[in-house]
Amino acid sequence: MQTDWAEIACEVPAEMVDILAEFLVELTGNGVGIENLHLDTFSLDSLEDTPVKTVKGYLPLDDSLEELRSRVERFLAERGPAFAGFVYTPPVVSVVRHEDWANNWKVHFKPVRLGERLVIKPTWEEYQPKAGDLVIQIDPGMAFGTGAHPTTRMCLESLERICFDASGGTLSGPVLDVGTGSGVLSIAAALMGAARIVAIDIDPEAVEVTRENLELNGVAERVEASTTDLGDLTGEFQVVLANILAEELVRLAGQLTARLAPGGWLILSGILTEKVPMVLAGFPGLTLVESPEEAEWSCLTLRKP
Numbered sequence: 314m315q316t317d318w319a320e321i322a323c324e325v326p327a328e329m330v331d332i333l334a335e336f337l338v339e340l341t342g343n344g345v346g347i348e349n350l351h352l353d354t355f356s357l358d359s360l361e362d363t364p365v366k367t368v369k370g371y372l373p374l375d376d377s378l379e380e381l382r383s384r385v386e387r388f389l390a391e392r393g394p395a396f397a398g399f400v401y402t403p404p405v406v407s408v409v410r411h412e413d414w415a416n417n418w419k420v421h422f423k424p425v426r427l428g429e430r431l432v433i434k435p436t437w438e439e440y441q442p443k444a445g446d447l448v449i450q451i452d453p454g455m456a457f458g459t460g461a462h463p464t465t466r467m468c469l470e471s472l473e474r475i476c477f478d479a480s481g482g483t484l485s486g487p488v489l490d491v492g493t494g495s496g497v498l499s500i501a502a503a504l505m506g507a508a509r510i511v512a513i514d515i516d517p518e519a520v521e522v523t524r525e526n527l528e529l530n531g532v533a534e535r536v537e538a539s540t541t542d543l544g545d546l547t548g549e550f551q552v553v554l555a556n557i558l559a560e561e562l563v564r565l566a567g568q569l570t571a572r573l574a575p576g577g578w579l580i581l582s583g584i585l586t587e588k589v590p591m592v593l594a595g596f597p598g599l600t601l602v603e604s605p606e607e608a609e610w611s612c613l614t615l616r617k618p
């Protein structure tokens with residue numbers, strides 16, 4: 314795979330951008346970048362009619378570079394004068410150490426094992442499951458929740474303890490996932506046996522991502538994902554999950570508590586450890602079951618009597 318490129322930057326009048334871009338795409342087989350140049354304020358009036366743009370092409374960093382560079386120079390010299398405002402400036406070639414910024418984070422998102430049985434794997438990675446593994450496939454898109462963040466991880470581990478501990482049994486009752494992000498917690502709940510899950514998020518894009526991930530994991534028919542406001546939900550849930558920041562958890566405390574069935578568990582994450590007392594004070598009717606910590610984060614499991 315090509316990792317480094319020579320970037321060739323050509324300054325041309327706006328009217329010439331299209332034919333130059335077309336030429337570069339044909340010449341290189343790669344995309345082009347088009348940028349506005351800094352305008353010279355002294356000649357702003359004339360530049361407004363013929364603003365100069367920089368068109369960037371990407372050439373392979375090999376023996377063909379010099380030949381390709383002179384073909385670009387020839388193209389500019391021959392075709393440029395037909396465009397008003399064109400002044401021949403030799404194109405500038407620089408080496409670009411290729412990093413795929415848009416997808417860079419994916420390199421760091423590897424299959425990750427959590428707790429006893431959960432494994433989260435990105436859709437593009439191969440993983441050979443071991444017996445008993447519950448494998449969650451995630452394509453996070455723009456939404457939060459690869460499982461790599463301590464707040465997600467602790468949530469999942471707490472959920473697993475509730476589900477598989479001798480005292481906990483299985484997830485027989487419904488689950489509510491508030492701030493579902495990528496849908497990772499809802500998928501985990503479904504894989505742990507929950508028959509009905511309600512997943513909500515204030516961000517419509519997150520709900521879209523969640524729906525795609527639900528399909529991907531074959532659990533879409535058991536999870537209702539939407540932007541429904543927590544205050545508009547009714548019914549009682551055996552487990553309520555909320556990985557949101559401390560202040561928001563406190564703000565929502567009354568509504569979260571109201572949705573818990575008697576004996577139900579509330580797993581709260583996204584809490585900076587220094588804010589644990591503040592959050593606990595917001596849920597006076599519930600009993601603290603555990604409060605694991607990782608880095609600067611704490612996760613609270615509370616239970617309704």
Ligand SMILES: C[S@@+](CC[C@H](N)C(=O)[O-])C[C@H]1O[C@@H](n2cnc3c(N)ncnc32)[C@H](O)[C@@H]1O
Pocket residue numbers: 456457458459460464465468491492493494495496497498513514515516519543556557561565583
């Ligand atoms: C830290 S992410 C958690 C994502 C996922 N649940 C996880 O554990 O990885 C928090 C999510 O909560 C959503 N959110 C924040 N406030 C909310 C609220 N009041 N109601 C519903 N969703 C909320 C955000 O849009 C974001 O997607």
